[in-house]
Structure formats: structure tokens, C-alpha cells
Amino acid sequence: MTEEIADPSHPRYQSLMMRKRVSEAGAKGMLAESAMIAHGRGEAFDYLLGEQTTDSALEATREVAARLVRGNKPVLSLNGNAIALAAREFLTIASQLDCPIEINIFYRTPQRMGALLAHLKLLNTNLELDVEILGATPNARIPGLEGPRAACQQEGIMEADVILVPLEDGDRCEALVAMGKEVLVIDLNPLSRSARTGTVTVVDEVTRMAKNLIQLIPQKPEVTDWNNDKGLQDSLDHIAKSISNKFDN
Amino acid sequence: MTEEIADPSHPRYQSLMMRKRVSEAGAKGMLAESAMIAHGRGEAFDYLLGEQTTDSALEATREVAARLVRGNKPVLSLNGNAIALAAREFLTIASQLDCPIEINIFYRTPQRMGALLAHLKLLNTNLELDVEILGATPNARIPGLEGPRAACQQEGIMEADVILVPLEDGDRCEALVAMGKEVLVIDLNPLSRSARTGTVTVVDEVTRMAKNLIQLIPQKPEVTDWNNDKGLQDSLDHIAKSISNKFDN
Numbered sequence: 001m002t003e004e005i006a007d008p009s010h011p012r013y014q015s016l017m018m019r020k021r022v023s024e025a026g027a028k029g030m031l032a033e034s035a036m037i038a039h040g041r042g043e044a045f046d047y048l049l050g051e052q053t054t055d056s057a058l059e060a061t062r063e064v065a066a067r068l069v070r071g072n073k074p075v076l077s078l079n080g081n082a083i084a085l086a087a088r089e090f091l092t093i094a095s096q097l098d099c100p101i102e103i104n105i106f107y108r109t110p111q112r113m114g115a116l117l118a119h120l121k122l123l124n125t126n127l128e129l130d131v132e133i134l135g136a137t138p139n140a141r142i143p144g145l146e147g148p149r150a151a152c153q154q155e156g157i158m159e160a161d162v163i164l165v166p167l168e169d170g171d172r173c174e175a176l177v178a179m180g181k182e183v184l185v186i187d188l189n190p191l192s193r194s195a196r197t198g199t200v201t202v203v204d205e206v207t208r209m210a211k212n213l214i215q216l217i218p219q220k221p222e223v224t225d226w227n228n229d230k231g232l233q234d235s236l237d238h239i240a241k242s243i244s245n246k247f248d249n
Numbered sequence: 250m251t252e253e254i255a256d257p258s259h260p261r262y263q264s265l266m267m268r269k270r271v272s273e274a275g276a277k278g279m280l281a282e283s284a285m286i287a288h289g290r291g292e293a294f295d296y297l298l299g300e301q302t303t304d305s306a307l308e309a310t311r312e313v314a315a316r317l318v319r320g321n322k323p324v325l326s327l328n329g330n331a332i333a334l335a336a337r338e339f340l341t342i343a344s345q346l347d348c349p350i351e352i353n354i355f356y357r358t359p360q361r362m363g364a365l366l367a368h369l370k371l372l373n374t375n376l377e378l379d380v381e382i383l384g385a386t387p388n389a390r391i392p393g394l395e396g397p398r399a400a401c402q403q404e405g406i407m408e409a410d411v412i413l414v415p416l417e418d419g420d421r422c423e424a425l426v427a428m429g430k431e432v433l434v435i436d437l438n439p440l441s442r443s444a445r446t447g448t449v450t451v452v453d454e455v456t457r458m459a460k461n462l463i464q465l466i467p468q469k470p471e472v473t474d475w476n477n478d479k480g481l482q483d484s485l486d487h488i489a490k491s492i493s494n495k496f497d498n
Contacts, residue, residue: 019286023283026282033285036286036289037271037285037286037288037289038289040285040286040287040288040291040293041289041290041296042289042293043286043289043290044290044291044292044293044438045293047438047440189296190495191492191495229496229497232495232496233494233495236492236493236495236496237493239492240488240489240493243439243485244485245482246439246440246482246485247478247479247481247482
């Protein structure tokens with residue numbers, strides 16, 4: 001219904017605008033077919049969360065900021081949906097951290113990689129940033145993964161000690177954790193394999209989270225002894241509370 | 250990930266097969282772009298429901314069977330996703346009830362209507378059924394709706410006393426209820442406007458529900474004094490219970 005919604009006072013305006021961004025990116029060839037379905041899944045979880053950043057998500061975002069700032073070689077690993085939704089924000093974050101972005105997509109085709117690279121490079125120029133964009137010429141492989149999805153760049157994901165992975169596939173998230181990296185996940189589904197596997201998981205919509213991260217990085221917060229399961233259960237409890245006693249009967 | 254999953258022992262095989270059906274229907278031009286996102290939203294709710302028919306959903310399906318059997322002029326109003334997912338099952342149900350199917354899509358284009366009509370008519374022949382398929386030549390309008398989405402057929406939706414609407418848009422569901430019809434909804438989101446507006450709402454995956462309906466119609470169950478809010482809250486309670494204490498922390 002994005003065609004009709006342009007009124008910022010609509011209660012679900014932000015969600016509908018995000019849907020529009022994904023549609024437009026799809027039309028530009030930046031996304032695999034499964035990306036639309038994945039976006040729909042995210043919408044449902046965000047709807048249940050009240051389309052807002054919960055207290056526990058903000059706490060997790062602070063922890064992500066702390067670990068990105070502490071990292072020796074952080075990298076932002078972005079897939080098609082993350083770029084469609086929050087390319088500007090991630091370029092800003094990479095610039096704050098002085099770290100590269102690596103485009104890392106699950107269904108890799110030269111066309112899709114080309115479209116995503118062109119989009120990021122254009123924004124990089126328009127925003128007058130100088131962020132290094134990796135991913136075009138993979139020269140290393142993530143151990144334990146088969147096929148094109150293992151492809152990565154030596155000077156990016158391969159050598160990174162801390163990786164931010166918005167909307168990551170479960171297999172790849174597990175493989176990155178198995179390499180001993182700190183894996184910082186953004187995922188609206190608190191039950192997904194990525195959410196459960198990550199070192200720190202933020203259960204929040206990727207654009208809201210990225211905007212919060214931009215505010216938190218300059219504060220250079222301290223790393224804590226993070227209990228990821230607690231954050232995930234807090235998100236589930238938030239949903240459970242919001243759906244109890246909805247109907248009088 | 251549908252490309253890789255063909256093993257029926259996979260715990261999410263059914264869900265992945267449904268995703269494949271939607272993808273394929275999209276490739277055939279049967280679906281609007283928003284259909285993939287809508288399917289993803291449904292997947293998330295089904296995931297939270299445990300990808301199974303709950304007791305309260307089965308009870309609601311029995312009530313739907315009772316009201317379809319009691320109806321003087323029932324009709325099945327099918328959109329693109331419903332046809333992509335469960336065309337065979339709905340043809341069987343229409344044949345059991347000796348009632349028409351009306352194709353009624355939200356973003357109506359001649360191409361999409363043509364693809365859906367051709368698909369249903371071919372299946373109708375292959376299954377050796379003789380179900381009347383309406384929708385090609387709308388000659389009436391649902392009051393209170395603007396534009397092409399109001400279009401319907403006099404001898405179908407317009408004159409029906411009972412309408413089954415799988416995956417219906419909220420506005421249209423409200424307009425049908427306002428016409429004084431019994432509106433029987435299938436929707437995985439217990440909080441959607443359609444779910445809340447329907448006379449009887451089944452919170453279940455459309456294919457599972459349709460298969461159950463085929464079993465229940467011949468039993469000619471009795472209509473009860475249905476409390477729809479109770480069914481919706483039962484579904485929410487099922488989700489809330491399934492997500493509590495998921496993580497030890």
C-alpha cells in the first residue's frame with residue numbers, strides 16, 4: 001500500500017517508508033527475490049514490538065557502540081536490505097569509526113553487486129565522505145561455508161576482529177562467530193539463528209538502530225559483561241506483554 | 250533459501266514450500282509487488298504460532314465450515330496470494346459447496362487478472378471440476394471503497410450472504426461487513442484490521458486451514474454463537490506462551 005501513503009502523520013508512516021525503500025531497491029536490481037519476504041518478516045516482528053526502540057534494544061545498541069569503538073579492526077558487513085534501508089546511516093557510522101564497509105550478499109550475482117556498489121559509492125560522494133567500500137573483489141573465504149556466500153575480502157571481514165552484521169543469514173553468522181570474531185547482530189526476530197548466535201544482538205529496526213548508533217558512538221561507552229540471552233528474552237517479554245489482554249471477551 | 254530446500258524432513262519444509270509457491274506465482278505475473286512482503290509478514294506470525302493449527306484455529310475453521318454450509322449464497326473471494334498458495338484446495342471447497350470463486354485483487358491490472366484466471370481455469374480442468382470462476386468482468390461496486398478495489402461481480406460478491414476472504418485487505422473487509430454480509434477471514438496476524446473486523450477469523454496458514462475445511466464441510470457442523478475476540482485472544486495467548494522463558498538468563 002506504499003503507493004498511497006505519503007502522509008507523515010500516518011501512525012505507520014515510518015514502516016511504510018521503509019517498505020517503499022525496499023521496493024525501490026528491488027526495482028533497481030539491488031535485492032534478491034527473497035529480500036522482500038525477509039522484509040515482510042521483519043515488519044511483522046517490528047509491528048509486535050510497537051515499531052519503537054525498546055529499552056533493552058537501546059541498551060544493546062550502546063553495547064554495540066562500545067565494542068565497535070574498542071575494536072582494533074571493525075568492519076560493517078552490509079547486505080542488500082541493509083543498504084536499501086540505511087545506506088546513509090551506515091556510511092556515517094563507518095566514517096565515525098574510520099572503518100570499511102564490506103558488501104556481503106547471500107545470493108551473489110555480478111549485477112546485484114554492481115548495483116549495490118554503485119549505490120553506496122554515489123552516496124559516499126554525495127555525503128562528502130571517504131569510506132572504503134569493499135566486497136567487489138573477494139580474495140578470501142569464510143571457513144565452513146559453501147559456494148559464493150563464503151566469499152569475502154582479506155582486508156575486510158577476514159581480518160576484522162569486530163563485525164556489525166545487520167540482517168545476517170544464520171549460517172554465516174555462526175561461521176563468523178566460529179572464527180572467533182565479535183559478531184554484532186541487528187535482527188528484528190529475537191528467535192532467529194543469527195539473533196541467538198551473535199555476541200551482541202540488537203532487536204530493532206535497522207534504520208532506527210543505526211540512527212541511535214550514530215548518537216552513541218561519540219560517547220565512547222564502556223564495554224560490559226554482556227548477557228545476550230537476557231536481551232533476547234527482554235524483547236520477547238516486550239512482545240508477550242503487548243499482546244496480552246488485547247481483546248475483552 | 251527456497252532454492253536449496255527440497256528435503257521434506259527439514260523442520261520448516263512446509264513453510265519453505267509455501268514460500269516457493271509465492272515466488273513462482275510472482276514470476277508468472279500473478280502477484281503485486283506487495284504480495285511478497287505480505288507473505289513474509291505471514292511467515293513471521295506462523296513461525297510464532299509454531300507453524301501448526303492451534304486448537305482455537307481449528308475451532309474457528311469448524312465455525313467457518315458451519316457458516317459456509319448454512320449460507321444461501323456463499324462465495325470464495327480469492328486474491329493473488331490465496332490462489333498462489335491454495336488454488337487446488339479452494340477449488341475443491343467451492344465444488345463441495347457448489348458455490349463460485351470470485352477473483353478479487355487489490356491492485357487490479359488486466360495482466361494480473363488474466364494470469365490468475367488462466368491459472369484457476371487450468372486447475373479447474375485438470376481436477377475435473379466445474380467451479381464457476383468470477384471476477385473477469387466486474388459489473389458492481391462495493392459501497393464505501395474507491396477505485397478498482399471496489400470492483401466486484403453482481404452474481405458473486407455483491408449478492409453473496411457469506412464470503413470467505415483469505416488474506417483480505419482491512420478496508421475491503423470492513424466494507425463487506427458494513428454491507429451486512431457474514432465475512433469469514435483467514436489471517437495469520439490476529440491483530441490485523443481484517444482479523445478484528447471479520448465475523449469469524451481463522452488465525453492459521455491458508456493452506457493448512459483450507460485442508461482442514463475440506464475435512465469439516467462434509468460433517469455439516471452447526472453454527473454457534475461465535476465470540477471472535479475470544480478466538481483472536483487465544484491465538485495471541487498461544488504466541489505469548491510460546492515465547493516466554495525461551496532463554497535461560
